[in-house]
Structures are given as structure tokens and as C-alpha cells.
Amino acid sequence: MKLSIHHRVTYSYGSDVFLEPHTLRFWPRLGPGTRLLDLDVQVTPTPIVRAENLDMEGNSVLQTWFEGATSRLTVESRVEVETLVTDPFHFLAIEPDSKLPYVYPPGWAPTLAPYRRQPDEITGAVRQVALAIAEEADRKQLEFPLTLVRAFRRNFEYEARQSGEPNPSDVTVRSGRGACRDLAVLFVDCCRAMGLAARFVSGYAYLPGTLRADLHAWGEVYLPGGGWRGYDPSYGIAVADHHVVLAAAAASADAALVTGTFRGSDRAATLATSLSVTAATL
Numbered sequence: 001m002k003l004s005i006h007h008r009v010t011y012s013y014g015s016d017v018f019l020e021p022h023t024l025r026f027w028p029r030l031g032p033g034t035r036l037l038d039l040d041v042q043v044t045p046t047p048i049v050r051a052e053n054l055d056m057e058g059n060s061v062l063q064t065w066f067e068g069a070t071s072r073l074t075v076e077s078r079v080e081v082e083t084l085v086t087d088p089f090h091f092l093a094i095e096p097d098s099k100l101p102y103v104y105p106p107g108w109a110p111t112l113a114p115y116r117r118q119p120d121e122i123t124g125a126v127r128q129v130a131l132a133i134a135e136e137a138d139r140k141q142l143e144f145p146l147t148l149v150r151a152f153r154r155n156f157e158y159e160a161r162q163s164g165e166p167n168p169s170d171v172t173v174r175s176g177r178g179a180c181r182d183l184a185v186l187f188v189d190c191c192r193a194m195g196l197a198a199r200f201v202s203g204y205a206y207l208p209g210t211l212r213a214d215l216h217a218w219g220e221v222y223l224p225g226g227g228w229r230g231y232d233p234s235y236g237i238a239v240a241d242h243h244v245v246l247a248a249a250a251a252s253a254d255a256a257l258v259t260g261t262f263r264g265s266d267r268a269a270t271l272a273t274s275l276s277v278t279a280a281t282l
Helices: 105-115 125-135 144-155 167-176 180-193
Strands: 002-019 022-024 034-044 049-054 059-067 071-085 198-205 216-223 227-232 244-250 269-280
Touching: 002 198, 034 059, 071 244, 125 144, 125 167, 125 180, 144 227, 167 180, 180 198, 180 216, 198 227, 198 269, 216 244, 227 244, 244 269
Parallel strands: none
Antiparallel strands: 002 071, 002 269, 022 059, 034 071, 049 059, 198 216, 198 244, 216 227
């Protein structure tokens, strides 16, 4: 499937400010399931220096430095990608019937350590959710992630929230509702509670007739034999060719599309976004 994406993000300030260096994550994360066809990212005001590189998580980033004062920062991207994964379960699983909590082979532990949280860092309410879904999945590590997002789809009410950090997982559990980023954080925490390495993902989803087009968030879990596999708790599905990853990270803050600060007398900033995602079958 070919996806054409036009995304504009604008930060407006109450008065002129000086922009500190910013990190922008608008490049699709490429791999076996995603091929880049075209990309154009424009930043206003024009940075005096812009440099493309990889961050510590392997995400493509644009580093920008600015000069002078401005009352607005706009990032506009036009992206065309071809998504290739039509079957999210097309992989050869290792130990598909192994029981939860899962224990990875000893040699894998150092690499996966950032994506696994110690048990005492997960609240009792979150652990109870994870344990209940693990029982529903017969404690099979391969079945757990899909069973988990399907349960989220049934049991949590989706809410739109344009800005702000993700809510802690215990807040989402207590309220029974959350934005996509709240459910993604809860998914990651539940997977980690069961010993599975998981990470937060920011990107785009093309699913006509469901949620409106907006920046989206979901989770990925590392399955032996399958590698990093995406699961979307907002829709209750395994991720395939309708999703485009922009950034993936152990912590949600490290997958933010725009990271940076500014200097000025007015601390307030308002955010306006527009996004269109269209598809054509190749």
C-alpha cells in the first residue's frame, strides 16, 4: 500500500521568543516493512543549521539550530511511503507456547534491558490488569499482546487529547479511558509486567471510518523469532501495512516528534496541527 502523508505542526508564542536547538522526528522509521518513496520536511523559521542523524534509539532525527527571535515555529512534512507487511503474524516464533512471565535467553538481557521495567516500578492496579489478560491468553507469551489490545479495545473508552504528556498507567486504569498515547503507555507497562520487552511508538495510522487522522501512538513488543512487533490498543489490532512508525523508544518522551525549548518572557505556547493520510494500492 502507498500512503501519502501531509503533516503540519505549528507552535505559536504570545510574544517573540528565542528558540533553543530542537530535535524533530518526522522521518519514517524504515525497515523490512516500510520503503520511503519521497520526503520533504520544511521548518519555519529557517534554521541556520540543520543536520540529519540517528538518535540513541535508532530513530532518524533532524537537529535544528536557530538565530533571532520569532513568534512561531512550524514544521511541515510531506511523505510518501510504501508499506509492505500485510500479515503481521508472518514470522517463525521461538517457544510460542512458553508461559508468562517470560524469561528471555541470558544473552539477550543486556540489549533488552532498557525496554523491561523492574516489577516494583509497576503499580498493583496495572499488574492486576496484566495478570487478568495473561490468564485470558492462557499465559502464552505469543498470544498475550493481541489478547491485551483486544481487551483494551473492549474495556477502555477512547478520548481525544491534542497535547500533553501521556497519563501514568494507573491513572488510565482508574479512569477506564485514555488517548492513544495513554493506552500505548499502559500496553507497554502491562507487557513489561509479564517480563516482555516493550517500547512506545509514535507515528501515523490509516484506518478509514474509525478515529480521525491525527498523530497516533501504539506499542511494540519484542517476540523471540518475530522481533519487534506492533500492537495498537486504540483499535485492538496487530500492526501491519496501515501504520507508519516515526519513532520508537523505551520512554514515550524519547519518541516525541518535536523536542526543544525556547527563551522568552511569555511561557505560554499554543499548538495547532493538521494531518491528512491518503492511500492508494500499488
